[in-house]
Amino acid sequence: MNRLLVVDGTALTFRAFFAIRGLSDRQGRPSGALHGYLASLLRALDDYEPDFIAVAWDLPKPTFRHKLLSSYKANREELDEDLIAQFPWVREVTELLGLPSFDQEGFEADDLLASLAVQGEEAGLEVLLLTSDKDLAQVVTEKVLQCPPPKGNEPGLEMGPKEIKAKHGVPPNQMCDWQAMVGDSSDNIAGLPGVGPKKATLLLEKYGNLDAILTRGPKEEKGKLAENLVTYAEQVRKALDLVTLRTDLKVGKPTELTPFARDEAALQDFLQDHDLTSISRRLEKKQPNILDIEPVQTNLFENSKEAHAEAHQEAGDYKLVDSPEALATLRDSLNSSEGFAFDTETTSVDPMQANLVGMSFSWKEGEAFYLPLNLEEKLTGPNNEDPVDFIKPALEDPLIPKTGQNIKYDLQVMARHGVAMQGIKFDTMIAHFLVHPDEQHNLDALSLRYLNLHKVPTSSLLGRGKDSITMDQVPIDRVREYAGEDADATWRLAPPLREELAEHELEDLMNDLEIPLLPVLARMEQEGVAVDPDRLKSLSETLNARIEDLAAIIYELAGEEFNLNSPKQVGPILFETLKVQDEAGLSPPGKTKTGGWRTNAPTLEKYAGVPAVDALLEHRSVSKLLSGFVKALPQFVHPETGRIHTSFNQAIAATGRLSSSDPNLQNIPIRSAEGRRIREAFIPREIGWSLVSADYSQVELRLLAHFSKDPALCTAFAEGADIHARTAALVAGIPEKDVTSEERARAKAVNFGILYGMGSQRLARELGISISEAKTFIEHWFAALPMVRKWLDTTLEQAEEKGETRTLLGRRRSVPGLGSSDGRVAAFSKNMAVNSPIQGSAADLIKIAMLRVDRRIHQESLRARMIIQVHDELVFDCPDSELSALESLVREEMEGAYSLEVPLVVDIGKGSDWAQAH
Numbered sequence: 001m002n003r004l005l006v007v008d009g010t011a012l013t014f015r016a017f018f019a020i021r022g023l024s025d026r027q028g029r030p031s032g033a034l035h036g037y038l039a040s041l042l043r044a045l046d047d048y049e050p051d052f053i054a055v056a057w058d059l060p061k062p063t064f065r066h067k068l069l070s071s072y073k074a075n076r077e078e079l080d081e082d083l084i085a086q087f088p089w090v091r092e093v094t095e096l097l098g099l100p101s102f103d104q105e106g107f108e109a110d111d112l113l114a115s116l117a118v119q120g121e122e123a124g125l126e127v128l129l130l131t132s133d134k135d136l137a138q139v140v141t142e143k144v145l146q147c148p149p150p151k152g153n154e155p156g157l158e159m160g161p162k163e164i165k166a167k168h169g170v171p172p173n174q175m176c177d178w179q180a181m182v183g184d185s186s187d188n189i190a191g192l193p194g195v196g197p198k199k200a201t202l203l204l205e206k207y208g209n210l211d212a213i214l215t216r217g218p219k220e221e222k223g224k225l226a227e228n229l230v231t232y233a234e235q236v237r238k239a240l241d242l243v244t245l246r247t248d249l250k251v252g253k254p255t256e257l258t259p260f261a262r263d264e265a266a267l268q269d270f271l272q273d274h275d276l277t278s279i280s281r282r283l284e285k286k287q288p289n290i291l292d293i294e295p296v297q298t299n300l301f302e303n304s305k306e307a308h309a310e311a312h313q314e315a316g317d318y319k320l321v322d323s324p325e326a327l328a329t330l331r332d333s334l335n336s337s338e339g340f341a342f343d344t345e346t347t348s349v350d351p352m353q354a355n356l357v358g359m360s361f362s363w364k365e366g367e368a369f370y371l372p373l374n375l376e377e378k379l380t381g382p383n384n385e386d387p388v389d390f391i392k393p394a395l396e397d398p399l400i401p402k403t404g405q406n407i408k409y410d411l412q413v414m415a416r417h418g419v420a421m422q423g424i425k426f427d428t429m430i431a432h433f434l435v436h437p438d439e440q441h442n443l444d445a446l447s448l449r450y451l452n453l454h455k456v457p458t459s460s461l462l463g464r465g466k467d468s469i470t471m472d473q474v475p476i477d478r479v480r481e482y483a484g485e486d487a488d489a490t491w492r493l494a495p496p497l498r499e500e501l502a503e504h505e506l507e508d509l510m511n512d513l514e515i516p517l518l519p520v521l522a523r524m525e526q527e528g529v530a531v532d533p534d535r536l537k538s539l540s541e542t543l544n545a546r547i548e549d550l551a552a553i554i555y556e557l558a559g560e561e562f563n564l565n566s567p568k569q570v571g572p573i574l575f576e577t578l579k580v581q582d583e584a585g586l587s588p589p590g591k592t593k594t595g596g597w598r599t600n601a602p603t604l605e606k607y608a609g610v611p612a613v614d615a616l617l618e619h620r621s622v623s624k625l626l627s628g629f630v631k632a633l634p635q636f637v638h639p640e641t642g643r644i645h646t647s648f649n650q651a652i653a654a655t656g657r658l659s660s661s662d663p664n665l666q667n668i669p670i671r672s673a674e675g676r677r678i679r680e681a682f683i684p685r686e687i688g689w690s691l692v693s694a695d696y697s698q699v700e701l702r703l704l705a706h707f708s709k710d711p712a713l714c715t716a717f718a719e720g721a722d723i724h725a726r727t728a729a730l731v732a733g734i735p736e737k738d739v740t741s742e743e744r745a746r747a748k749a750v751n752f753g754i755l756y757g758m759g760s761q762r763l764a765r766e767l768g769i770s771i772s773e774a775k776t777f778i779e780h781w782f783a784a785l786p787m788v789r790k791w792l793d794t795t796l797e798q799a800e801e802k803g804e805t806r807t808l809l810g811r812r813r814s815v816p817g818l819g820s821s822d823g824r825v826a827a828f829s830k831n832m833a834v835n836s837p838i839q840g841s842a843a844d845l846i847k848i849a850m851l852r853v854d855r856r857i858h859q860e861s862l863r864a865r866m867i868i869q870v871h872d873e874l875v876f877d878c879p880d881s882e883l884s885a886l887e888s889l890v891r892e893e894m895e896g897a898y899s900l901e902v903p904l905v906v907d908i909g910k911g912s913d914w915a916q917a918h
Contacts, residue, residue, distance in 0.1 A: 004120040004254050005050035008131035009101070010058040010109050013037050013090045015132070015149060017083045023600055025275035026624070026667055030082035034089050038279045040149045044130050047156050048147070052125065052257040055094055056112035057103040060817025060829060064106050065242050071188050072242070081762055084828040088438070089274065095440050096267040098259035104249055110135050114245035117144045120254040128158070137164045138175040138245060169201035177210035180240035189243065192236050193228050210240060264349075266442065269652060269661040275628075318484025320476070321371040324382045327390060330361070330369055331381075334394035337363050339401035339425070341491035344410045345483050347470040350662070351412035352526070352638055352645045356388070357471045360483035362491040368484035374472050392419050401425035405443045405490045408650075411522040428490055430514050431497040433651035434506045437813055441651050447489045450496050455489065456482045509809050513847055514650060520854045520866070521648045521658075527865045527877065528643030532913075535681040536630055543626045543674060550619040557612045564619060571597025573612075580610045622674055629668060629678050636663050643685070648869060655836055656811045656843035658869055666870050670918070679915035689879050690910045692864075693917040694890045696845065696872035697905040698723060700755055703808075703841050706900040707795075710787035717902035724748040730784035731777070750781045754788070755838050757831030792834055799833035807840035808898060809848075845897050845904070846872055852893035862886065868914075875914060883910055 016036025023032035045053070065072045094101055102112045113129055117139045120127040125143075129136050132148035137159075140146050146159040157163075165171045170178045181200040183191025195203070207213045214236065217229040271280040321330050334340060340363040346354035362368040371387060372379070381390040394400055396419060403426040404410055414421050429441045439445075447453040461474045461482055471479060501507050555561045558577060562569040574580050575597050581588040584607045589598045601620070607613045636644045646660045653659050660666055669675030684691055701723060705713035716726040721736070728747035729736040749766055750758065760775035767774065782789045799805050800818040813836040817829035850869065857864055864886045868875035874894070878886050887908050894906045911917040 002051040002125050002255075003048060004052040004054070004116070004125045004127045004257065005044060005048055006113050006116045006120070006127060006129050007041065007044070007053070007055040008109050008113055008129070008133060008136075009037075009055040009090065009094060011131050011133055012040055012149060013087060014083070016040060017080070017086070019151075024602065026628070026669065029274070030085055031274055031276075033083055033086040034093065034274060035276060035279065037090050038093065038276065040130075042279070042282060044147070044149070044156075048128055050128065052120075052254060053099055053259065054116055054251070054254075054257045055099050055101045056109040056116070057091065057101060058109045059103045059105055059107075060826065061105055061819075063108050063111075065108070068238060068241055069189070073187050081757070081759060081827070084831070087828060088832075092438070093267075093270055096270055100257045100259070102251060107246060107249060111246040111249055112251065114139045114247045115249040116251050116254060118247040119251060120144075123254045125254055134168065134175070135179070135243065135245060137168060137172055138179075138243075139247065140164050140172040169197065170204055174204050174209070176240060176244045177204060177213075179243040180210055180236050181213075183239060184243065187242070189239050190235055191239055192232055194224055195228075210236070266440075266652060269649060269659065269664075272661060272664050273659065273667070275667075277628075316366045316368060316484060316488045318368045318370060318480055318488070320480045321369050322375060322379065324380060327371070327379060327387060328382050330371065331391050331394065333363075333369075334361065334391060334400070335397075337394075337400060339363065339403065341403045341487045341494070342395075342407070342410060343404065343483060343486045343490060344413045345471045345479060346413055347472055351409050351416070352528075352641075354413050354416075355472070356413055356417050358479060358483060359391075360487035362484070362487035365492050366488060368487045368491075370480040370483045370487075372476050372479065375476065388417055388419060395419050395421050398422040403428070403490060403494050405429050405446075405486070405493075406651075408518050408522050408525075411519060412526055415522070415526060424515060424518055425511075426494050426498070427515065427518065428493045428497055429651050430518075431494075431501055431510060434510055434514065434811070435497070435500045435504055437654040437656070443486060443489060446493055450493055451489060453485075453489060456485055458482075504812055505810055506812065509811055513809060513844070513851070516851055517650065517847055520850055521650070523854075524866055524869070525645050525647060527867050528638065528641055528645040529867050529875075529877070529914075530643050530683050530685045531633060531637060531681050532683045533634060533637075535683075535913075536634060539674075539677050539681065540626065540630045542677075543622050543630060546622050546674075547619060547626065550615050550622070553615045554612060554619065557615070564616065567599045568596055570599045570616070574599065574604075574607075574616075578610075578612050580607050580613055583607075583610045584613075621672065625669070625672075625674050625678065633663060633678075633681065646868075653843075654813060655839035656807065656847075657839060657871075658843070658847075660870070665868060668870075670915075676915050679918065680913045682914035683912065685877050688881075689877060690883060690912060691914050691917040692876040692878050692883065692886055692890070692908065692910045693914065694874045694876070694894055694906050694908045695918065696842075696849075696894065697907050699842050699845060699872050699904070700838050701751060702900060702902050702904065703838050703845075704755065704788065704791075705902045707837065707841075708785075708787045708791035709901055710785050710791075712785055713788070714902050720905075724751060727751055727781070727784070731780045746777055747781070750778060754781075755835055757827070757834065795837065796830060796833055799829075805833050805836045805840075807837055807844050809841075809844040811840045811844060813840065842872060846874070848897040849894040850874065852897060853890055856889050856893055857886075860885070860889065862889075873918070875917070878910075 013033050016039075017033035020032035020036045023030070023035060025031045091101070102116070103109070104112060110133060113131065113136055117127045117129055117136075121141060121143045127144040129139075129144065129146045130149060131146065136146055140159065140161055142160060146164070148157055148159070150156045159167070161171050164175070168175065168178065178197075178200045181192040181195045181203065182197055183189050203213050203217070207216060214229060214233050218226050221229065268280060271277070319326075321327055340361050343360045345357040345360070347357060348354040357374055358370055358372040360368055360370045371391070373387060379387050381387065395402075395414065400423050402421065402423050404424070405428045407424055407427050411421050411424070428443070428446060432439070432441045432446055444455050444457070447455050461478060462468050462471065501510055551564060554564065558573045562573055564570065575588050586606060589603045589606070591597055601617065604613050604617055608617070633644065636646075638645055644663065646665050647662055649659045649661060668678050670679065682691070701713070702717055705717055712726075712730055716723050724744050724747045725736050725739045728739045728743040731747060732739070732743060746767055749763060753763060753766075760771050760778055763778065764771045764774035795805065796818065799815045803816065804812050804814050806812055813832070815829050815833045815836070817826060818833060819826070846869065850866065853874065854866060857866070862882050862885065864876050864878035864882050866874060867877050874890070876886060876890070887910070891906050891908060895904045897904065909917045
């Protein structure tokens with residue numbers, strides 16, 4: 001019997017957070033819930049090997065239960081800020097994994113789980129519910145099993161009717177009645193006073209159901225119970241309505257819930273960005289078993305041509321260009337066309353190492369042409385011309401509009417084959433990103449959403465894992481179908497996406513910023529940046545030596561050697577042998593659910609100043625630098641160029657900021673001395689050249705001043721004051737010269753933290769002060785800068801009214817949930833509403849600057865090259881003879897990128913390596 005696994009995504013995230021508290025990534029972002037969620041999810045996929053899967057989520061809006069009971073869930077405590085921050089990442093990675101997700105306005109995830117369970121069983125499936133919530137016990141049958149996520153290495157548990165009765169005292173068909181009488185304090189549902197779990201079980205054993213209890217009970221029972229059965233009958237009936245799950249929600253056909261094709265590159269970028277290396281390795285190691293759920297046979301014609309056509313809906317006329325005459329016809333059609341969709345087929349996802357296998361073109365719905373370069377008999381033009389050279393004029397003609405999906409990749413591939421493509425006018429991936437920045441943007445997902453087209457999955461051609469092949473090894477006719485479908489789908493996607501861009505007033509952002517940026521980024525990626533292997537080797541030796549020294553210090557303090565990477569061994573040494581808590585004058589930390597001492601970084605940082613703790617924290621930090629950067633960077637050096645060619649991604653960060661991958665240069669730390677030394681390994685391409693770094697100064701705070709128009713902030717920036725000292729002085733009501741370093745640090749923390757929704761809880765934790773002190777400081781900060789408070793309030797009001805926020809250039813981000821009765825959702829949405837205009841506007845500014853600087857460099861025929869963009873910084877490779885000209889040019893173009901209420905200021909440095917330049 002085929003299996004459907006239904007996951008309670010919201011509950012699994014909660015469970016993961018409380019199981020792995022305090023974990024954070026290299027950027028300091030909380031990551032415990034994200035990591036734990038993925039670990040539990042992947043284990044479930046591995047343990048249960050489902051044929052179908054669905055993940056259900058709560059929405060940040062009231063449900064029908066709130067209408068039945070206005071105080072429903074009203075007594076729940078405010079959620080931890082670190083948990084709130086991780087929910088969107090959990091949803092994002094679920095989509096990146098290609099897992100079907102469900103949420104429905106007016107209902108809870110539990111209702112969706114129940115509906116999927118009942119409808120899945122009706123479809124002849126065995127249903128496994130991955131949740132420990134007792135509410136789901138009511139739908140358990142012999143074919144619907146509840147599977148609580150196991151703890152640690154404990155074996156998984158599949159609970160059927162017998163197990164449910166053993167645990168709760170009643171079978172599944174009595175669970176609703178039982179819950180109605182017992183009530184649920186966590187949901188603020190009042191049951192029958194005086195009746196607990198045991199009494200409810202006895203009553204159901206005696207009467208059979210709640211209706212009989214309420215009808216016969218007042219006559220047959222005695223004393224207070226008989227009285228309560230009359231007094232609270234309506235309360236209990238309302239409780240029954242509240243605890244009963246809906247099973248009739250529309251969830252589609254359970255037998256179609258298979259993972260859709262996912263963007264492997266985007267998934268790996270996400271995992272790398274969030275330091276989820278163990279999850280990434282686990283995915284690689286477990287393939288093809290995990291997340292390789294294939295559609296199962298549901299009819300006798302599954303393997304027939306009819307079934308194939310139904311599954312993929314391939315109705316296109318996709319022609320193979322396999323003769324000189326056909327090639328000539330293609331060229332003439334391209335040259336006379338009013339535009340076409342273009343795609344390449346290659347041997348690698350890395351454009352710098354990909355060999356061109358073929359090209360596909362489409363300019364009419366349902367039609368496409370595939371030009372292969374690997375025919376047995378080499379294809380040439382009518383006069384023996386090379387096929388690429390033969391169609392090159394059309395590809396380089398700026399007056400013929402080209403459309404692509406992630407066309408930056410194709411730009412680079414063609415550039416390596418001698419074609420400088422021009423006329424790039426539309427990219428379906430970027431268009432969808434601008435309209436729906438929080439969704440998936442790969443071609444498979446877009447085709448399914450807009451065209452109802454199930455594309456031929458790449459894995460069906462190339463396979464997976466060690467046995468996979470490259471596109472040049474696939475039979476050409478199969479590639480024709482696949483490549484033709486890609487070009488056809490891209491061409492068909494452009495019109496509806498253009499309509500959405502117009503509907504949301506995003507055409508200018510697309511046409512004037514994002515599309516012109518494509519060739520700029522492509523050139524930057526092609527240029528790459530040189531690294532000095534000798535410096536990396538030297539740094540590796542230094543870090544290894546430091547790790548050994550730190551280990552020796554720790555062992556000497558402990559009086560014994562032990563595994564520094566084992567929490568089970570580290571905890572007892574620190575808190576039982578050395579008693580570091582006594583030395584720090586603090587109480588010992590809490591313990592994990594398995595009984596071990598907590599030894600994660602946030603916990604140990606509370607005991608900073610104790611030699612053993614300081615040494616251990618440094619040991620961890622240095623070890624991470626060594627493995628995560630120093631040893632990893634050489635693997636990205638291109639064998640031909642000797643440089644690192646990172647990828648700059650326009651359609652990943654929902655704020656609009658660029659991200660980088662392979663490697664992620666944004667993750668290179670610069671705060672520690674060892675981290676800065678990593679930047680020393682990035683060097684100019686040759687002798688007589690230097691690296692130049694141009695970094696916007698405090699751009700986010702300048703944008704805050706621009707949007708809020710707060711006089712104090714604007715004046716401080718106009719006067720070139722130390723913004724943190726000035727703010728501290730305003731808050732304390734003292735002269736700026738009297739501000740202490742401690743007061744400045746507090747002001748700095750709030751200045752930046754206010755943009756990320758920092759509350760008193762987090763400020764207290766960062767500064768080591770009480771929550772009441774932190775609360776008072778934040779109140780004084782807003783009192784000193786009243787226009788900031790006004791802007792925040794106005795921004796939130798507009799976001800709630802319109803359901804979105806906008807940046808300087810109109811970049812949008814949807815902000816659901818501001819009016820949610822769920823505190824955690826409302827708090828997260830509030831943070832997003834405030835942060836997105838600032839972050840997104842910073843993204844707008846740096847992208848404008850990149851276009852302006854790139855244009856000037858070419859206008860003035862400089863040999864200098866823009867090679868890196870990280871956060872608010874641009875890095876250039878520049879001949880020493882052009883340094884003065886470049887600095888003047890860059891300052892002028894970056895500071896003049898946009899006219900704000902306050903001046904834009906750029907800090908520029910130069911040097912023989914990136915660290916020296918910055």
